[in-house]
Structures are given as structure tokens and as C-alpha cells.
Amino acid sequence: MERLVDPQATIAVIRKNEFAFQKRFGQNFLIDSHVLEKIIRAADVTKEDFVLEIGPGIGTMTQALSEAAGRVAAVEIDEHLIPILRETLADCTNVEVIHGDILQLDVKALAKKYHDGRPIKVVANLPYYITTPIIMGLFESGVPLDSITIMVQKEVAERMKAGPGTKDYGALSLAVQYYAEPYLAANVPPNCFIPRPSVGSAVIRLTAHKEKPVLVEDEGLLFRLIRASFNQRRKTLANGLNNSPEIPFSKEEIQGAIASFGLSAGIRGEALTLDQFAALSNYFSRLRPSS
Numbered sequence: 001m002e003r004l005v006d007p008q009a010t011i012a013v014i015r016k017n018e019f020a021f022q023k024r025f026g027q028n029f030l031i032d033s034h035v036l037e038k039i040i041r042a043a044d045v046t047k048e049d050f051v052l053e054i055g056p057g058i059g060t061m062t063q064a065l066s067e068a069a070g071r072v073a074a075v076e077i078d079e080h081l082i083p084i085l086r087e088t089l090a091d092c093t094n095v096e097v098i099h100g101d102i103l104q105l106d107v108k109a110l111a112k113k114y115h116d117g118r119p120i121k122v123v124a125n126l127p128y129y130i131t132t133p134i135i136m137g138l139f140e141s142g143v144p145l146d147s148i149t150i151m152v153q154k155e156v157a158e159r160m161k162a163g164p165g166t167k168d169y170g171a172l173s174l175a176v177q178y179y180a181e182p183y184l185a186a187n188v189p190p191n192c193f194i195p196r197p198s199v200g201s202a203v204i205r206l207t208a209h210k211e212k213p214v215l216v217e218d219e220g221l222l223f224r225l226i227r228a229s230f231n232q233r234r235k236t237l238a239n240g241l242n243n244s245p246e247i248p249f250s251k252e253e254i255q256g257a258i259a260s261f262g263l264s265a266g267i268r269g270e271a272l273t274l275d276q277f278a279a280l281s282n283y284f285s286r287l288r289p290s291s
């Protein structure tokens with residue numbers, strides 16, 4: 001089967017199968033071979049690896065993954081793409097096409113079935129409408145992960161790798177950096193896709209931490225604190241926490257916690273590092289262990 005990654009081959013497959021793009025599935029197919037190479041290189045896939053591809057489309061990236069990896073499972077929600085994939089991936093004997101919604105799939109069971117529960121690599125040109133739930137779902141569900149290399153909206157990539165005190169820093173930066181080390185591999189302009197998306201894109205690799213960068217007694221509380229601190233970005237940390245229904249501590253307890261770390265009473269959440277959020281979380285856990 002010829003390699004798909006160029007505009008003519010992609011258009012030929014689409015025409016032959018009378019495929020109609022579905023906006024609701026975030027369908028923007030990659031047509032640039034240099035970008036494809038950059039993704040595969042950034043993902044550092046070898047024959048030892050099992051790769052989960054989310055949203056294979058017509059199979060452009062899947063063909064390249066099949067060559068580089070030991071095994072590939074490609075999960076596609078659009079039923080109209082399944083017969084197309086059977087054809088474009090006919091020669092790729094190490095690829096399993098799964099028709100389904102990635103948000104409903106038991107990825108942990110998949111990793112167990114195909115890779116004995118060893119860490120897997122996720123590679124995808126993601127549907128942008130569900131980028132965050134997909135990534136957080138993978139991290140939070142305890143799937144054994146080596147890395148996630150994904151095409152996302154450029155501004156989302158910037159938020160994932162942002163540090164304290166910058167405009168892009170927020171709950172997504174802290175959540176991603178709690179689980180992984182982000183690395184921006186490439187910026188990708190809209191003309192690398194059919195149809196062209198209205199936004200710029202970027203390839204980012206999230207390498208899962210072998211050990212968490214901070215130790216917290218209550219992960220749930222850490223994430224509630226982070227959410228509450230950024231829900232009202234323009235408010236002080238003290239007011240953000242105090243106004244949040246998710247935070248069960250009094251104004252005095254919150255002010256006491258902030259002061260105990262030598263932080264100014266007027267500090268905003270966006271100035272705090274992950275270490276400081278972890279310290280705050282552990283302070284509150286000890287203050288009231290049952291909460």
C-alpha cells in the first residue's frame with residue numbers, strides 16, 4: 001500500500017470512499033511528511049514498543065507507527081473510517097484497529113493484553129475538542145505509561161509546559177507537570193492538514209515521571225487546591241480558596257497556612273510552584289486529616 005502522507009494520496013482515499021469530514025469528531029488529517037517524521041522521532045518508538053494511537057483517521061500516522069513499533073492499537077470513533085483503515089492498513093500486520101471512543105475504553109486492560117502491563121507509548125494527532133479529558137484520563141486511570149506524544153492546539157501545548165508567573169500557567173500546567181515532563185517538539189501551521197484547522201498546532205511529548213516530583217498525602221486535595229486557586233485567577237490565593245465550595249477550611253486556617261510558608265497575604269495562585277502547592281496540600285492534610 002502506498003504511503004498516505006501527501007495531499008494527493010489523502011484526497012484520493014477520501015474521494016474513492018466518498019468520505020465526508022465530521023467536524024464534531026475534530027477531523028483534520030495530516031498531509032505533511034516532515035511533520036509526520038518529527039512526531040515519530042519525538043515519540044522515540046522502537047520495535048520493543050506497544051503504541052496506542054488515538055484517532056488514526058485514514059491511517060496516515062498508523063502506517064509509520066506500524067513500521068517503527070512492535071505493535072500498534074489504533075482506536076477510531078468514526079465508523080465510516082473503519083473500512084477505509086482496513087484497506088490502507090492491509091499490509092500492517094502488527095496493527096489492531098479498534099472501533100470505539102477512547103474516553104470509554106479500558107486502556108489499562110489494553111496495555112495488559114498487548115504489552116503485559118508494561119509501560120506503553122501513546123502517539124496521536126488528537127481531536128482537539130477532547131484533548132484535556134484524554135490526557136488527564138490516561139494519567140489518572142493508572143495506565144502504565146512511558147510517554148504521550150501528541151499534536152495539540154498550540155496554545156494548549158504552551159499551557160502544558162508553562163511555569164509559575166507566566167500568563168499561560170494554570171491548572172493544566174500543574175496537572176500535566178505532576179505526572180510528566182513536557183517537551184515541545186515542533187510547531188505546526190494549519191496548512192499541514194486537510195481540512196485546515198483555524199488554529200496553530202504543536203507536537204508535545206509528555207514523558208511520564210518514574211517517580212512523582214512531589215510527595216502529597218492526599219492527591220485529591222492537591223488538585224482541589226489547584227483548581228480553586230485558578231478558578232478565580234484575578235483573586236488572591238486566600239480569597240480563591242476561601243470562595244471555593246471544594247475547600248473545607250476557614251478563612252483563618254487558610255490565612256494561617258499561607259503565612260506559615262512565609263508567603264505574602266496578597267499572593268496569587270499563579271505565583272505558586274508545584275512544590276508550594278504540594279506543601280500547602282500537606283499542611284491542610286495534617287491540620288485536618290479526615291478532610
Ligand code: SAM
Pocket residue numbers: 025026027028029030054055056057058059060061075076077078081100101102103124125126127128130
Ligand atoms: N491521525 C489522523 C491524522 O493524523 O491524519 C487523524 C487525526 S484527526 C485530528 C482526529 C481523529 O480522532 C479523527 O479520525 C477522529 O474521527 C478521531 N476521534 C475523534 N474523537 C474520538 C474519540 N473520542 N475516540 C477515538 N477517536 C476519536
